[in-house]
Amino acid sequence: MSKKIAIIGAGGMAAYHINGFRSAGADVVAMADVNHAAAQATAAKHGIDKTFGDVAEMLSALPELDGVSVIVPNKFHAPLALQALQAGKNVFCEKPPALNATEMAELKAAAESAGKTLMFNFNNRARPESYAMRGYVNDGSIGTINSCQAKWIRRAGIPGFGGWFTNKALAGGGPLIDLLHMVDLGLHFMGYPEPAHILARTYNDHIDDKAFKGPWGIPDNAKGVNDVEAAAHGFVTFTTGQSLSFQISWAEMNEREECSCTFQGSKAGGMVRRLFGVDGLDETSIDACQLYTTENGVQVNRDVKVATDETMGRERSAANFIKTLTGEEAPLNTPAEALSLMKIIDGAYASAASGQPIAL
Template sequence: MSIKIGIIGAGGMANYHVPGFRQGGGEVIALCDVNEAAAQKAAAKHGITRVFTDVGVMLKTMPELDAVSVIVPNKFHAPLALQCLAAGRHVFCEKPPALSAKQMAQMLVAAKKAKKKLMFNFNNRARPESYAMMDYVASGAVGTINTCQARWIRRTGIPGFGGWFTTKALSGGGPLIDLLHMIDLGLFFMGYPDPAHVLARTFDTHITDKSFKGPWGIPDVANGVTDVEAAAHGFITFKTGQAMSFQVSWAEMNQREEVSVTFQGTKAGGMVRRLFGVDGIDATGIDSCELYSQEHGRPVNRSILVPPDEAMGRIRSAANFVRAITGAEAPLNTPEQALALMRIIDGAYKSSATGKPVAL
């Protein structure tokens, strides 16, 4: 029996969720958005027959729905996930998991109570490079990862001014919460150790300078709010003795956009990286997956060759959700990991506000 799925939100990420769910063997049978015209347009594009403007109505009138996909501004992730879990549906939610660790904890409890899958689109775990690197980590070839550097840095990548991305009440913050992928991927490689402390600083330099706007065509909102950071830098320690530094930005004087995790293990180091020739344009990306070791007294660098994936794991991540429901694959992420990640993000914002390390 195939898994039947409803999409909540007619945004661009449906372009990845829908084919991903279908690749995993699921059926996408409904789409809901408060903007009926947008919902009708997206449904027609993806061949979805049922269209709704109210989530409650969709859940009530379509008991055959097994799962939902949440593709809406960050503020609504937790409320919609909680609503759908309470209605007995599995949930696949866009990142970030929620606006805070408190909300994420509520979602975890709700998923356990409902006995349903709650997963998030941490799509960089599903990139071919990440799958390949995890094979080496799982085999023991890397040993224990002592330290890790996580980076998603942009030179001109502010996603519009005055819209929900730059309004903290709707987004939860700027690049720290928006570009959390590399922090998550580094934690994934490290075994998701329990965080102990975080020290961080955020910077709002350039956040109102329109020459730093990203190339995605997101419109500015006249008289809208822009009250989030442009960049965040920090350092995390873990109860295991491991450590991670991170650098995330929408607007900094970098050479080029870089999306990367570099780590140092007891047996080998490694790197997964994408470099963009033009900020935010995937077609210009250069992907690398490398291992660094010492063999026979000599440094050895290995390039791991994998198929290209311009979707950066987004389709594969959605497919994994369906396969996790059916038991065909292990889930790529868990609510417990999402909670640990949100604790780190909350702590980083608190550390920046207080100027002190924060115990987690």
């Protein structure tokens, strides 16, 4: 019998979740949003029968639900995920997992108490390039990854001014918490080692400069605030002796938008990268996946060929949630990993505020 899933949040990301769930054989049966008209419009577009303006009403009316998908502004991730877990539902939640590690720890405990699956849309783990590279990690070709550089930089990519993205109370922070994907991907390749210390700095240059607005996002709100960082840089050490550096920005003087994860292992290195086009995903975008190794005493940079995925793993990540519920696949991420990631993000903001390294 197919899994029955409901979507909470009628925004643009819902399409990826719906398509991914359906590709894995799930039945998307309901759509909920506090803006009921938006829920009705998105449901009609995607052929979903039931709509609700209240999540509690939906959970009460549909006890047969196997899981819910949470796609709302960051502040509401943890409360809605917790509400669904306490109602006995499995949960697939957009990133970030929560506003901070304290909220994430509460979610982890709730999932364990309920005996339910809790996963997050770290979709870059589900890109074909990432699956391929993880294969090299798993088969021993890489050896131990000693160091990693995680980067998601934009030159002009602020997702609207005065909306929830630039409001710390609603978003938890700026690009560091928004574009956490490459930090997560690096940790994924490294085996999610236990973090020890972090030193970080944040910068707010250009955060209220309309010339640095990105080609996507939400409408500006003249009455809103822009109290988050525009860029964050940091260095993390781990109890294992491994290390990770990161460079994350919405607005910074860079050549072009880049998201990449590069690492150096004891046997080989590797890199997964997307260079975005002028308007985001267009014909000038460039994807690369390379393995750096030695063959017969010769230094070799090997191009790893994979299928293209313009959804950047978003649909495949959602499909993995369903396949986890059916026992067909292992989960691409766990609550313990999400908690570790949020500890690093909390530590980065604390270090930037104090100007000192932070023990994690």
